[in-house]
Amino acid sequence: MERYDGWNGTRCVPYGWNGTTGGMVRGAxxxxxxxxxxxxxxxxxxxxxxxxxxxFFLTVVTEHRRPILCSDLGRGALRAAILESQGRWPFRLDAxxxxxxxxxxxxxxxxxxxxxxxxxxxxxxGFTQTWLAHGGIEQFRSASRHRQRRRGVWQRRFWEHxxxxxxxxxxxLNYIHFNPVKHGYVACPADWPYSSFHRWVDRxxxxxxxxxDHFLDFDAxxxxx
Numbered sequence: 001m002e003r004y005d006g007w008n009g010t011r012c013v014p015y016g017w018n019g020t021t022g023g024m025v026r027g028a029x030x031x032x033x034x035x036x037x038x039x040x041x042x043x044x045x046x047x048x049x050x051x052x053x054x055x056f057f058l059t060v061v062t063e064h065r066r067p068i069l070c071s072d073l074g075r076g077a078l079r080a081a082i083l084e085s086q087g088r089w090p091f092r093l094d095a096x097x098x099x100x101x102x103x104x105x106x107x108x109x110x111x112x113x114x115x116x117x118x119x120x121x122x123x124x125x126g127f128t129q130t131w132l133a134h135g136g137i138e139q140f141r142s143a144s145r146h147r148q149r150r151r152g153v154w155q156r157r158f159w160e161h162x163x164x165x166x167x168x169x170x171x172x173l174n175y176i177h178f179n180p181v182k183h184g185y186v187a188c189p190a191d192w193p194y195s196s197f198h199r200w201v202d203r204x205x206x207x208x209x210x211x212x213d214h215f216l217d218f219d220a221x222x223x224x225x
Contacts (some may be wrong), residue, residue: 054109055094057172059159059225061100062125063138067100068153070194074127078103081126085119098194099177099183102225104176105172106169118160128153159225171183175218178211188212 068074075098082093092108105118131153132138138153163169177200180192189197189211201204 010095038179051201054111054113055163055169056107056109057159057161057176058105058107058116058120058162060120061102061155061225063153065101067105067132069098070100073131075194077127077130077134078123080130081123083121084126088122089113089115089119091116091119093196095173095176095200097179097192097196099180099185104179106163106172106176116160124154168185171218171221173218175207178216178218179209181216182218 025051031154062068069078071132078098085091086093094106094108096105097103107119109116128138161172163172177189177195178185180195186192188209189195189206190201190208197206201208201210
């Protein structure tokens with residue numbers, strides 16, 4: 001199956017990777033999530049990914065939660081929209097997971113830039129145009145939607161959380177990669193193809209078996225699902 005690796009050019013590359021792995025002190029990042037026996041191996045490098053004031057966790061959901069995103073058309077349309085948005089307004093996509101009816105990302109903007117909304121709006125619009133042009137189905141549109149020229153592909157709003165520090169970044173990174181397990185699609189993050197998890201494994205941040213047969217409790221996080 002195709003891997004959904006995210007993009008930095010053509011792939012998602014963890015910022016600051018220098019070819020080494022670090023260790024994690026058990027219990028060093030206790031806020032917001034309980035993780036027992038499932039610590040990543042490269043925790044000391046998360047601080048190199050985190051960018052104060054410009055790192056955002058975002059959740060976007062399809063209209064009526066229709067399962068359209070993991071189709072061939074859905075994946076291709078989303079990839080194209082993200083690449084075009086990156087070409088207009090630079091940003092780094094540190095992590096991403098694509099599920100049938102929603103996706104989560106960690107978006108990092110250039111210093112002094114906080115306009116994630118412009119980028120995400122462009123991505124949603126670009127996806128919608130490609131999706132409909134190639135025969136994708138939209139959901140019922142009310143009279144108000146017609147007046148506002150809003151299509152029935154995405155929920156109007158999205159969830160945003162500004163990542164406060166390295167620990168917050170780590171918690172949301174783990175949440176993203178564990179999400180397919182949380183929703184019951186697979187038993188292990190490595191088994192889900194549409195995720196940046198594989199790229200982080202390749203660079204030593206996770207063991208390939210991370211998230212399998214472990215207790216991960218993310219109830220303290222607010223994620224927009």
